[in-house]
Amino acid sequence: MNFFGKMLLIISILYCMPSAGSIKNYAPPEKVPKYILKLLHNHKYDQAINELRNILSKSRDREDSLKMLPILAKCFIAGKEWDSAAVIYKKLSEIDAHYKEWWESLYNIVIGPEYGYKPVHLPKTINSPQNEILPVISSDGKELFFIVENIKTKNQDIYYSKKDKTGRWVKRMPLTTLNTKYSDGVLGIFNNGNALLLLGQYKDDGTKTPGFSISKRINGKWSKPENIKIKGYKTKSKFVSATISNDGNIIIIALDRKEGYGNLDLYYLKRNPDGSYGPPVNLGPDINTPGNDGTPFLASDGVTLYFSSDGHPNLGNGDMFVTRRLDDSWTKWEKPKNLGKELNTIFWDAYYTIQSDGRNAYFSSSGYGTYGGTDIFYVSIPESLRPRFRLVLHGKVVDEKNNPLVANIKYFDKKTKSILANMSSDKNGLFDIPTQSNNVYLLSVTADGYDSLKMDIDLRITPADTPYTVNIVLKKKKIPPVLKQNLIHFDFDKYDIRPQDEDILLGLIQILNTYPEIKAKIIGHTDSVGYRSYNKKLSIKRAKAVKNWLVAHGISEERIICEGMGEKMPIADNGTAEGMAMNRRAEIILIREEK
Known part of the structure; x- marks a missing residue:
């Protein structure tokens, strides 16, 4: 259908619309009929619009015609015809007083700026005709963990891939040491890539129970999972998603609880000194809605949170949003911002995860033309949607002979004395700490058998987005020449x-x-x-x-x-x-x- 034909279709529907305030019991966008959804999934946008025109030509009910408008808007969005979708949302905001704010939000999204998103479909070494979901990327961007879900059996296993010397992803492999006959998944990676947050609690008899566990990388291998104790953990939903802060002190989790604002809500858990986690605390109404709010990802700055929602105004079956924490309470947040019309589709988009430098993201989607079900995609992030740490502190710990050391790294805000990162350097002595400019920090480094080292990191004059590198040399502890009595x-x-x-x-x-x-x-x-x-x-x-x-x-x-x-x-x-x-x-x- 050409441009004039599409506009004629829109005008014909708008002409027969009721006047403002006369719509009763109207609801936000309904689900797209399956056969039209299939056409859209196969990029047959004009055919989908023609099908809608046939439906409308047979309908004599004005309200029924009106209810087709959001579906028509979705067809235009799928074909990236933003102006046509904007016409529909603009009119809906004028005639539907009850959902005026909803339609205005969608209107603003489709007329909003284009960020230049160019999602890249990851290769067949990772994606397949099955569902690939929940990508978790290492801080250096060279290691990817994800879930492969069998479309028929719905069984979920952990897979991983690494980049070779040319930067290409090698063929995926199952993480057999952590996979069971039950649903398995990596929910987060922390401690500089040396610890995984896992779905479920592993029992000695081979079974699993609801909850979470942690596996640590020891000598290049993943350890037996250690179960996490969470006070008051319960949920009515089988759908589980979570994210963990870089230091492991905060877990944000999607739960369906009686006291929530809707179906799935986001909660935070705070780690206690004994390693257990306190009771779930709701993130509040700034984020949570009467709908489903889930698939959280907390960026390495500890402030920026990405999540998916069908309760905030969205273009499809759940869009991705970004918000930022306003204080240390974890319950006050900026108004969530839709990641935009280029990234979010009319299909399911979720599990946004970012490298520690904040520049690149991985996510799951069923709306970009996949190999079967849901696949994993990669995209560069516009500046306005990135975490706020602005730069990454790259470090290396060595001894006096330049041999790399595995050391404990603690990073403090020098003014507030609050700890911002607690991690270990890897076997090559390397570590990365996402941080902010315009501040002074304290770095504390310790290793067995070596004198500890503390140093100020002054980033007040460091330009934003400029890598900052620090080389740390630890001296061996002085050894007593002899025992007092030998x-x-x-x-x-x-x-x-x-x-x-x-x-x-x-x-x-x-x-x-x-x-x-x-x-x-x-x-x-x-x-x-x-x-x-x-x-x-x-x-x-x-x-x-x-x-x-x-x-x-x-x-x-x-x-x-x-x-x-x-x-x-x-x-x-x-x-x-x-x-x-x-x-x-x-x-x-x-x-x-x-x-």
Whole structure:
């Protein structure tokens, strides 16, 4: 249908409309009929409009004709014919007083600016004829977790993919260590990419119960999930979505509860000192509506929240929105802003997730021409819709020989003393902290066996969107040159540890636990009584006796070196009883292990 034909159709409907205030029991946009929806999904927009024209030509009821208008507007939106859709929404806002604000909001969306969205369909190494939903991207954008849902059985499993050296996504793989015969999913990634928030609680018998759990990346592998305790957790809906802050202190979750504002509402949970989470607290009416508000994603700035909603004015079957927290209460938010006519479709759009730099996002949609059901797409984010941290602090932690270190990183607002990030550097010593300019921060870095380091990060003169890099060198803790007492003595011809010497060994254990890079060298000695060959064996037994005592008290045997010197190295005169007693000993030497 050409432009004039479309406009003639619109005018013919508008002409037969009732006057303002005469519409009774009218509701916001109804669902698009399935056969028309199928035409739109296949990009047959003109055919869908013709079908509507046929319906309208047979209808003699003005109110029935009127109810087709929102569906017609959706057809125009699907074809990106914003002006035609705007004409309809403008007229609806004039004649429907009850939903005036709703229609005006949709009108403003379709006449609004075009941000230049160009969603990219991820390749078949990730998407398939099944449903791919809930993408979770790592902070560096090189690792993607998502759910693959079988369209027929509705079974959900966790899959992941990584980018190769050329920046292409490799073939997806199931995360078998975390998948069960029940519904599984990664809801969020935090602690610099070293922890996952998981759907459900894993039981020892292989079953799962409602709730959440956490898996940690240890030596490159995901650990057995640890179940999260949440006070007062309950929901009437099987639909579960959540997001977690970068430091793990806040979880935002979609729940269907009796005391909510509608069906699904968004709530926040705050972590307690013991690792459990407090009771769900509703985010409030600024966000939640009588409809469904879900699929939250909290950006790394800890302020910007993305979510999907069919209760706020939306173009389709639930649009994506952005809002920002106004204070520290988690219940006061800016008025949610629709992400716009280019990104949101008339279909289902949800699960907006962003890299830590705030520039790029991944989301699920069934409205862009998929391989079957719902697929995952990628898009660059316009400046106005990005998180507010504006820049990312890139850091690397190394030792004095430039070897990377896994260290604990804490990032504070220097003025308020509030902690903004608590994470670990990865095995390469790298970490990223999204932050804001025009402020001064405090960075605290600690690692076992190294002196801690604190430094100011002054970003008051750093231009926005400018990468800020900091290199951190940690110095090894100074090792005591020797123990206050480093000799263990033995009775004549014996090699068992005497009770009076155990305090010396306990002091050694304390040092070894404090300085994990230290090894202990134990050298056994004897007096001059007996054959040299016998004394050599006895000195080795004395060194091993010390080693065995330390191992029995928790020290790894790999950190202990044994040697026997026999009678060759006396420290006193073997001609006296006192001298021989001093020579019957094991000497302890502390050795710093060099990398």
